[in-house]
Amino acid sequence: MTDVSQARKQSSPSAGGEGFDLAKLLLEGRAFFALIVIIVVFSFLSPYYLSVANFLTMASHVAIFGILAVGMLLVILNGGIDLSVGSTLGLAGVVAGFLMQGVTLTWLGVVLYPPVWVVAVLACMLGAVVGLINGVLIARFKVPAFVATLGVMYMARGLALLMTSGLTYNNLGGKPELGNTGFDALGFNRLFGVPTGVVVLAVIALIGSIVLNRTAFGRWLYASGGNERAAELSGVPVKTVQISVYVLSGICAAIAGLILSSQLTSAGPTAGTTYELTAIAAVVIGGAALTGGRGNIRGTLLGAFVIGFLSDGLVIIGISSYWQTVFTGAVIVLAVLLNAVQYRRRSKLPSATGGQPTSQKRGKAEAANPAQGKTAR
Amino acid sequence: MKPAANGDAVLSARNIVMSYGGVHALRGVNFDIHRGKVTTLFGENGAGKSTLMKILSGVVTPTSGDIVLDGNLVSFSSSSDARDRGISIIHQELSLAPNLSVRDNIFMGRELRTRTGLDFAEESRQARALMADLEEDIDPMTLVEDLRLGQQQIVEIARALSVDSRILIMDEPTSALSATEVEVLFKVIRDLTSRGVSIVYISHHLEEALQITDYAVVLRDGAITATAEARDIDLEWIVRNMVGENFDLGSPPTGHAFGDVALSIEDVSVVDTSGSGYSVVDHLSLDVKAGEIVCIYGLMGAGRTELLEAVAGRVPMAGGRALLEGEDVSGLSIAQRIAKGLVLVPEDRQRDGLVQTMTVGRNLSLASIEAFAKGLFLSRTRERGLVEDSIRKVTIKTAGGNAMIGSLSGGNQQKVVIGKMLTTNPKVILLDEPSRGIDVGAKAEVFRLLSERAAQGLAVIFSTSEVNECLSIAHRIVVMRRGRISAQFGANATKEQIMAASGEAVVA
Numbered sequence: 039m040t041d042v043s044q045a046r047k048q049s050s051p052s053a054g055g056e057g058f059d060l061a062k063l064l065l066e067g068r069a070f071f072a073l074i075v076i077i078v079v080f081s082f083l084s085p086y087y088l089s090v091a092n093f094l095t096m097a098s099h100v101a102i103f104g105i106l107a108v109g110m111l112l113v114i115l116n117g118g119i120d121l122s123v124g125s126t127l128g129l130a131g132v133v134a135g136f137l138m139q140g141v142t143l144t145w146l147g148v149v150l151y152p153p154v155w156v157v158a159v160l161a162c163m164l165g166a167v168v169g170l171i172n173g174v175l176i177a178r179f180k181v182p183a184f185v186a187t188l189g190v191m192y193m194a195r196g197l198a199l200l201m202t203s204g205l206t207y208n209n210l211g212g213k214p215e216l217g218n219t220g221f222d223a224l225g226f227n228r229l230f231g232v233p234t235g236v237v238v239l240a241v242i243a244l245i246g247s248i249v250l251n252r253t254a255f256g257r258w259l260y261a262s263g264g265n266e267r268a269a270e271l272s273g274v275p276v277k278t279v280q281i282s283v284y285v286l287s288g289i290c291a292a293i294a295g296l297i298l299s300s301q302l303t304s305a306g307p308t309a310g311t312t313y314e315l316t317a318i319a320a321v322v323i324g325g326a327a328l329t330g331g332r333g334n335i336r337g338t339l340l341g342a343f344v345i346g347f348l349s350d351g352l353v354i355i356g357i358s359s360y361w362q363t364v365f366t367g368a369v370i371v372l373a374v375l376l377n378a379v380q381y382r383r384r385s386k387l388p389s390a391t392g393g394q395p396t397s398q399k400r401g402k403a404e405a406a407n408p409a410q411g412k413t414a415r
Numbered sequence: 416m417k418p419a420a421n422g423d424a425v426l427s428a429r430n431i432v433m434s435y436g437g438v439h440a441l442r443g444v445n446f447d448i449h450r451g452k453v454t455t456l457f458g459e460n461g462a463g464k465s466t467l468m469k470i471l472s473g474v475v476t477p478t479s480g481d482i483v484l485d486g487n488l489v490s491f492s493s494s495s496d497a498r499d500r501g502i503s504i505i506h507q508e509l510s511l512a513p514n515l516s517v518r519d520n521i522f523m524g525r526e527l528r529t530r531t532g533l534d535f536a537e538e539s540r541q542a543r544a545l546m547a548d549l550e551e552d553i554d555p556m557t558l559v560e561d562l563r564l565g566q567q568q569i570v571e572i573a574r575a576l577s578v579d580s581r582i583l584i585m586d587e588p589t590s591a592l593s594a595t596e597v598e599v600l601f602k603v604i605r606d607l608t609s610r611g612v613s614i615v616y617i618s619h620h621l622e623e624a625l626q627i628t629d630y631a632v633v634l635r636d637g638a639i640t641a642t643a644e645a646r647d648i649d650l651e652w653i654v655r656n657m658v659g660e661n662f663d664l665g666s667p668p669t670g671h672a673f674g675d676v677a678l679s680i681e682d683v684s685v686v687d688t689s690g691s692g693y694s695v696v697d698h699l700s701l702d703v704k705a706g707e708i709v710c711i712y713g714l715m716g717a718g719r720t721e722l723l724e725a726v727a728g729r730v731p732m733a734g735g736r737a738l739l740e741g742e743d744v745s746g747l748s749i750a751q752r753i754a755k756g757l758v759l760v761p762e763d764r765q766r767d768g769l770v771q772t773m774t775v776g777r778n779l780s781l782a783s784i785e786a787f788a789k790g791l792f793l794s795r796t797r798e799r800g801l802v803e804d805s806i807r808k809v810t811i812k813t814a815g816g817n818a819m820i821g822s823l824s825g826g827n828q829q830k831v832v833i834g835k836m837l838t839t840n841p842k843v844i845l846l847d848e849p850s851r852g853i854d855v856g857a858k859a860e861v862f863r864l865l866s867e868r869a870a871q872g873l874a875v876i877f878s879t880s881e882v883n884e885c886l887s888i889a890h891r892i893v894v895m896r897r898g899r900i901s902a903q904f905g906a907n908a909t910k911e912q913i914m915a916a917s918g919e920a921v922v923a
Contacts, residue, residue, distance in 0.1 A: 257784055260772065264770035271727070
């Protein structure tokens with residue numbers, strides 16, 4: 039029996055594929071190639087596109103979507119969806135704006151001006167709480183993720199509007215004598231010339247990548263997204279994992295909210311409307327499967343850059359915003375089509391190299407359960 | 416090839432071959448359905464009965480071979496094509512829409528129309544007439560989800576009858592029926608054959624099938640092994656031909672003494688999850704010692720799966736408890752039970768065993784992540800060592816730990832699921848039908864592996880619905896019937912004894 043395994047080892051190429059296959063390379067690296075094409079085309083169409091300054095500006099736009107998309111990726115890897123991130127972003131911005139105005143404690147007769155780091159931490163905690171609500175609704179009370187996060191999306195947006203009566207906090211600068219300056223640092227400061235938002239995105243992506251690839255949590259996430267029942271029977275704490283991804287997504291949304299309101303120097307209750315859809319699009323363009331279990335940080339970042347560089351490019355060459363919407367939509371549809379092609383290839387290929395029973399008495403297979411079968415989740 | 420000139424056969428299969436990937440489910444089968452008679456197809460699980468029926472009813476297309484209908488070569492493009500030619504099938508798995516009424520289910524896909532819409536009145540009338548024929552008091556407007564399983568099966572039968580087909584294939588139509596319902600069904604079948612309808616009947620209840628059938632055909636490992644007229648045969652003939660000469664699946668490992676009781680199941684009950692309130696496991700107690708291999712034999716619905724899943728923590732126990740080396744584990748989570756050394760290899764490896772999106776290695780290491788975690792992070796070197804070790808010990812034929820799980824044959828996928836659980840160094844391993852859908856060679860390897868581990872002190876409990884497998888490596892055979900233990904045997908039991916205790920066949 040072992041000699042067979044040796045023979046198969048040589049005859050069947052590994053799943054990674056050793057031969058050079060252009061179609062396969064283009065398919066698997068599609069987000070990367072799309073980004074190159076976008077940069078080349080727009081550089082050709084506009085003299086302003088290809089410059090370090092423009093790239094940094096575009097990157098700081100991408101940062102917002104990128105941070106949301108990393109959180110969204112975790113949720114989608116789990117087989118879920120988080121529609122509430124745009125609203126959480128807005129709510130976190132408004133709460134930060136509110137805290138920057140000072141908190142009046144009437145029964146003590148004092149006004150507290152928390153320093154910026156406290157504001158940031160509180161905003162992130164708020165994001166975590168919103169995520170926790172999503173997670174508990176979905177994992178404990180079995181509310182479908184789409185509906186649970188849709189409801190929370192409305193609630194968070196409504197709370198943000200209630201807090202400000204629909205108005206916007208324009209004064210986020212703080213006062214030196216109150217010790218709460220520095221909020222604008224998130225949006226305007228640069229580290230070695232790179233905007234803070236981009237640095238934050240890089241850090242979050244790095245942490246995300248390490249968590250996904252090198253920790254037990256990451257492995258649990260891929261396993262429970264790929265097949266929750268099998269993961270549970272293997273001792274994976276599937277409920278904890280499910281709740282955690284929504285909490286992490288909420289925190290990412292809050293961080294994006296802080297950066298966005300700092301960039302805009304104002305915190306409005308309608309900030310981030312429909313951003314959840316852009317984040318989902320970035321994850322999908324990055325090759326993740328909405329059914330869960332497939333996807334990675336690198337792809338998601340590429341997806342965010344594809345969307346960001348495309349829409350900014352369309353602005354630069356002066357295409358109407360209506361056409362921008364059409365183009366973005368087309369890119370998303372194309373990405374999903376290619377995902378379907380890729381996953382179909384992957385699930386079909388194995389059967390060709392599949393089991394070749396060696397014994398004379400081969401051939402017991404249940405019709406309902408063919409050996410090469412791939413079950414739908 | 417010229418169609419066979421067998422005037423008696425209304426529908427014939429000629430040299431049918433069916434392969435899934437590299438696995439042959441059917442290997443050159445010739446099968447005749449006799450006109451106006453009941454032809455029963457006997458065979459163990461995985462012998463290929465359902466596959467053959469799906470081919471004859473147009474659900475799947477064979478890899479090669481011919482289908483001859485009334486002396487003419489035909490090929491069915493779909494099941495509705497076959498239905499239009501008068502062939503209908505009652506599937507083993509119910510294919511009803513639970514959210515629709517009995518009437519709508521019976522006429523699903525071929526609704527009766529009036530000029531302006533659907534003819535509900537006529538549909539209701541026909542549905543009511545069918546229910547009367549089947550002597551079942553079900554209102555046609557009842558939702559299928561409100562019916563108990565046996566009544567759902569009746570609806571499934573009614574749907575097949577409503578088509579007025581010439582050939583009716585019944586794949587395990589009685590698995591959920593009561594004795595009286597079976598009587599009624601048999602009356603209906605006799606009535607149909609007297610009107611010239613040809614019936615193909617499949618059942619695990621051999622005696623029951625022998626009562627109704629005119630012709631018996633036995634299928635084993637994808638090939639026909641025997642055909643005879645019912646009046647010439649008896650149960651013993653069927654069993655002998657079904658089981659065949661024993662492929663050596665090993666014998667109980669000897670030379671090691673059993674240890675203390677490793678797993679003690681005390682008075683465990685499990686309630687049916689569909690909410691009918693009926694106990695699928697009924698106050699069952701069982702002790703298994705370290706190093707002992709116990710086989711649980713029973714028909715479909717005997718409660719084997721539910722028992723094992725309750726012990727593993729997958730479904731809640733309605734009563735009783737499970738002790739692992741004297742410690743009550745009933746309240747623990749699945750993960751805690753795995754940590755304490757109690758693991759389950761589930762019945763359906765595609766649905767419950769494997770993560771298809773991950774590699775062979777990651778599937779293998781999934782249950783023992785702690786073993787290669789260094790603080791917060793996973794050690795890839797240690798994981799690789801663990802995976803390579805496991806692939807070697809469980810003899811998985813794969814290109815390596817990085818191959819996708821889908822690239823493996825069914826038997827090797829099953830070894831991955833077993834290897835995954837063995838990697839956790841369990842004290843007790845429960846395996847629910849570990850041989851399902853794998854070829855005989857892989858089956859023998861799985862059993863050899865289990866007996867090796869038992870000799871090292873692992874307590875092994877596996878369930879099966881193939882009597883051959885009971886008589887392989889098991890030290891003790893426990894027969895389950897309707898949620899209870901109906902008999903226990905040593906390794907020297909006979910097939911007839913075991914089958915009798917399960918309710919499959921009562922042999923004098």
